[in-house]
Amino acid sequence: QEQLVESxxxxxxxxxxxxxxxxxxxxxxxxxxxxWFRQAPGKEREWVASITWTAxxxxxxxxxxxxxxxSRDNAKNTGYLQMNSLQPEDTARYYCAARNSGHYMDSxxxxxWGQGTQVTVSS
Numbered sequence: 001q002e003q004l005v006e007s008x009x010x011x012x013x014x015x016x017x018x019x020x021x022x023x024x025x026x027x028x029x030x031x032x033x034x035x036w037f038r039q040a041p042g043k044e045r046e047w048v049a050s051i052t053w054t055a056x057x058x059x060x061x062x063x064x065x066x067x068x069x070x071s072r073d074n075a076k077n078t079g080y081l082q083m084n085s086l087q088p089e090d091t092a093r094y095y096c097a098a099r100n101s102g103h104y105m106d107s108x109x110x111x112x113w114g115q116g117t118q119v120t121v122s123s
């Protein structure tokens with residue numbers, strides 16, 4: 001069974017950057033598509049970005065397009081989310097997840113989830 005562990009969250013000022021990592025244990029990481037989601041207090045979980053296992057197809061939510069970059073290194077069993085130009089509305093707990101079927105925006109399509117890492121954007 002795959003296990004996902006996020007890291008890299010923290011407190012950052014508006015306009016700043018953070019790079020989240022998602023380390024995956026298991027020998028079949030490269031077979032999964034990955035996604036990043038976020039959830040702010042009192043709000044529903046929001047899809048942020050996704051990347052197929054070959055990194056051939058990458059998609060972003062409208063709210064992060066042009067500011068965030070998703071990537072993966074299958075040799076290291078690690079996924080990344082580079083976040084630039086962060087704004088207070090980006091404050092949330094960020095989760096990485098892995099799936100091998102279903103729709104990339106649908107959280108129920110993802111088979112494995114990390115515990116999340118908190119990102120707080122504030123001056």
